[in-house]
Amino acid sequence: MKYIDEYRDKDLIMKLAAQIRRSVKGTYTFMEVCGGHTAAIQRFGIPSLLPEEVKLISGPGCPVCVTEKDFIDKAIEYSLRKDVILTTFGDLMRVPGSFTSLEKMKSSGADIRIVFSGLDALKTARINPDKKVIFLGIGFETTAPGTAVTIKSAVIEKISNFFVLSSHKVMPPAMEAILKDGTAIDGFICPGHVAVITGSSAFDFIPEKYSRGCVVTGFEPTDILLGIYMLIQQVNNNDPFVEIQYKRAVTRNGNPLAKSVMQAVFEKCDASWRGFGPILLSGLVPGKDYRRFDAEYQIPVMVNSQPDNELCMCGDILRGWKTPEECPLFSRACNPLNPVGACMVSNEGSCNTWYKYKLAK
Amino acid sequence: MKDIITLGHGSGGKQMHDLIKEIFTGSFGMPEPLTDSAILDFTGNKLAFTTDSYVVDPLFFPGGNIGKLAVCGTVNDLAVSGARPLYLSASFIIEEGFPFAKLSEIAASMAEEAHKAGIKIVTGDTKVVEKGKCDGLFITTSGAGAVLPGREHISSGKRIRPGDKLIINGPPGNHSIAVLGARKDLSFTTNVVSDCAALNHLIESVCNACDEIHFMRDVTRGGLAAVLNEIAGITGMGMSVDEPSVPVDDPVRGACEMLGFDPLYLANEGKVLIIAGAGSEDKILGIMRSDPAGTRPEIIGEVLSGEKNHVILNTVTGGKRIIDMPIGLQLPRIC
Numbered sequence: 001m002k003y004i005d006e007y008r009d010k011d012l013i014m015k016l017a018a019q020i021r022r023s024v025k026g027t028y029t030f031m032e033v034c035g036g037h038t039a040a041i042q043r044f045g046i047p048s049l050l051p052e053e054v055k056l057i058s059g060p061g062c063p064v065c066v067t068e069k070d071f072i073d074k075a076i077e078y079s080l081r082k083d084v085i086l087t088t089f090g091d092l093m094r095v096p097g098s099f100t101s102l103e104k105m106k107s108s109g110a111d112i113r114i115v116f117s118g119l120d121a122l123k124t125a126r127i128n129p130d131k132k133v134i135f136l137g138i139g140f141e142t143t144a145p146g147t148a149v150t151i152k153s154a155v156i157e158k159i160s161n162f163f164v165l166s167s168h169k170v171m172p173p174a175m176e177a178i179l180k181d182g183t184a185i186d187g188f189i190c191p192g193h194v195a196v197i198t199g200s201s202a203f204d205f206i207p208e209k210y211s212r213g214c215v216v217t218g219f220e221p222t223d224i225l226l227g228i229y230m231l232i233q234q235v236n237n238n239d240p241f242v243e244i245q246y247k248r249a250v251t252r253n254g255n256p257l258a259k260s261v262m263q264a265v266f267e268k269c270d271a272s273w274r275g276f277g278p279i280l281l282s283g284l285v286p287g288k289d290y291r292r293f294d295a296e297y298q299i300p301v302m303v304n305s306q307p308d309n310e311l312c313m314c315g316d317i318l319r320g321w322k323t324p325e326e327c328p329l330f331s332r333a334c335n336p337l338n339p340v341g342a343c344m345v346s347n348e349g350s351c352n353t354w355y356k357y358k359l360a361k
Numbered sequence: 362m363k364d365i366i367t368l369g370h371g372s373g374g375k376q377m378h379d380l381i382k383e384i385f386t387g388s389f390g391m392p393e394p395l396t397d398s399a400i401l402d403f404t405g406n407k408l409a410f411t412t413d414s415y416v417v418d419p420l421f422f423p424g425g426n427i428g429k430l431a432v433c434g435t436v437n438d439l440a441v442s443g444a445r446p447l448y449l450s451a452s453f454i455i456e457e458g459f460p461f462a463k464l465s466e467i468a469a470s471m472a473e474e475a476h477k478a479g480i481k482i483v484t485g486d487t488k489v490v491e492k493g494k495c496d497g498l499f500i501t502t503s504g505a506g507a508v509l510p511g512r513e514h515i516s517s518g519k520r521i522r523p524g525d526k527l528i529i530n531g532p533p534g535n536h537s538i539a540v541l542g543a544r545k546d547l548s549f550t551t552n553v554v555s556d557c558a559a560l561n562h563l564i565e566s567v568c569n570a571c572d573e574i575h576f577m578r579d580v581t582r583g584g585l586a587a588v589l590n591e592i593a594g595i596t597g598m599g600m601s602v603d604e605p606s607v608p609v610d611d612p613v614r615g616a617c618e619m620l621g622f623d624p625l626y627l628a629n630e631g632k633v634l635i636i637a638g639a640g641s642e643d644k645i646l647g648i649m650r651s652d653p654a655g656t657r658p659e660i661i662g663e664v665l666s667g668e669k670n671h672v673i674l675n676t677v678t679g680g681k682r683i684i685d686m687p688i689g690l691q692l693p694r695i696c
Contacts, residue, residue: 013679044676045676045678045681048680
């Protein structure tokens with residue numbers, strides 16, 4: 001299949017793996033901060049192609065994983081209301097809230113519908129004018145423009161029964177939080193899809209302020225291996241800078257249209273990230289001209305969120321401090337069927353992917 | 362969290378297997394391992410007996426409808442147990458208001474498929490429920506067939522040996538994607554057609570020509586991933602699958618890339634996985650190719666001697682990863 005097979009060419013992959021082995025001059029730890037990378041790295045078995053000296057760790061790149069429990073609790077609270085249809089991406093269904101999950105609420109009769117885009121949720125609002133349709137807006141710069149366009153469309157179509165519960169976040173402040181934390185990493189495999197929107201320049205502060213390498217990388221196996229090779233070169237040359245491996249999609253300045261709609265509709269707010277706590281100006285909520293679409297503002301709910309299981313190490317794992325295997329719950333009390341934390345639910349979560357992968361050894 | 366049934370319990374994966382074990386098989390005193398059909402002693406002969414319910418949404422999809430599915434699915438459950446399908450029952454739960462014309466069309470499909478498969482529909486039941494109490498139409502079919510001498514072992518998996526070859530009769534995933542494309546609530550359309558077909562003639566030809574058939578299973582909900590994990594669980598042996606050799610149609614691959622599905626986990630309604638002794642694979646491929654339901658068969662992997670009961674995928678990149686039992690909701694009401 002065109003645009004897929006050429007990036008999964010086995011000979012090329014073997015050549016890249018050999019080149020990585022030859023260029024290793026010490027040990028290297030790189031962090032990926034995109035759930036798509038976490039999933040692709042495991043799906044294609046990338047760790048089995050790397051020498052021992054190259055270690056990959058996952059950061060806070062899975063939007064489901066970094067979402068605080070009170071977001072799920074609020075969504076559950078909305079789903080209890082008879083006048084509400086809750087619309088969500090499928091990933092959130094099994095994430096445990098304080099007391100239950102959206103999946104169980106749906107099974108108990110709540111009107112919760114899985115959608116593939118915000119526009120599908122808007123369509124639900126259009127054909128159900130007597131209901132309040134709430135869309136769970138989640139994701140980074142990749143999905144936030146879609147939600148912004150949906151809100152703009154609601155304005156144009158004069159749809160007044162559509163609302164967004166926003167957990168949208170932006171990535172660079174979380175990357176800075178990791179660096180301030182002192183997490184031992186030599187460079188970032190920068191999020192390719194986020195960078196399609198933001199442009200690679202969003203990561204300039206990383207080499208400038210923190211002297212760490214950055215390679216904006218694509219999602220096919222050759223992309224990822226080449227990205228790792230480029231990072232190794234940066235470390236070897238002691239020359240950290242922002243490089244683009246994913247040139248077929250990413251530019252320095254990104255997508256101006258997507259950025260402008262995002263800026264027009266959303267305003268930045270301080271947001272709490274699971275495992276990190278509050279990070280300054282890292283969240284997105286509908287700005288004052290669009291507040292009539294903000295579910296929290298228009299339909300306020302109170303929730304009594306419970307603290308996480310104190311043994312759950314999701315927080316430390318999301319910060320790159322621990323690996324899933326170091327968590328006492330991992331693969332025992334916490335597994336994909338009975339997840340304790342969101343990292344075990346999402347296909348992009350580190351615990352979920354480690355669970356599948358580590359059994360292979 | 363209070364334990365209740367969720368859609369995940371019907372997805373053909375780990376939750377469903379745990380549910381069956383926990384609630385049903387123990388209470389009913391059924392012997393393990395569970396197979397596609399029960400093999401029963403009946404006046405000196407072996408009888409295969411099976412049942413299946415069909416709740417597909419929508420009722421009509423490219424390549425078939427719920428009636429065709431209800432016949433083919435049960436025929437296939439018998440055929441993969443080494444049985445010649447003979448008799449079928451059909452029960453209908455119909456929602457008030459359902460159009461006669463649609464019901465006639467569905468019944469006609471059932472008659473046509475039963476005729477093609479050489480199975481007789483001999484008994485049935487009809488119930489009508491109030492509007493809103495079922496989604497149009499649900500069908501349950503049960504089937505009985507005669508297990509032919511020399512094929513009693515096929516459903517048990519007892520003859521599976523390390524080195525055996527894993528063979529599939531064609532590309533997986535088409536049924537799932539076709540049904541998904543036919544759903545009105547998703548803004549996703551596709552020209553993929555369901556693979557829904559009765560496989561008993563293909564299986565009969567293969568079994569007649571080759572006595573090295575060690576196991577067969579129709580690959581339905583949960584996809585190849587579920588079937589391979591079940592076999593690994595039954596035998597305690599590992600399985601390896603070579604990703605490049607799994608024949609996935611381009612439109613299905615494209616849909617998977619876009620929607621985040623893995624073709625190995627997608628449901629099928631006309632696919633059989635055959636585990637056969639090494640050396641017999643070319644003959645089996647040849648026979649499959651001469652049947653309309655086996656136009657693109659492939660050897661996709663083999664049974665391992667080590668690796669305990671893990672299913673290992675040799676990825677396109679030359680890496681390795683585990684193929685797990687599907688967990689949670691895949692696609693509800695796919696069959």
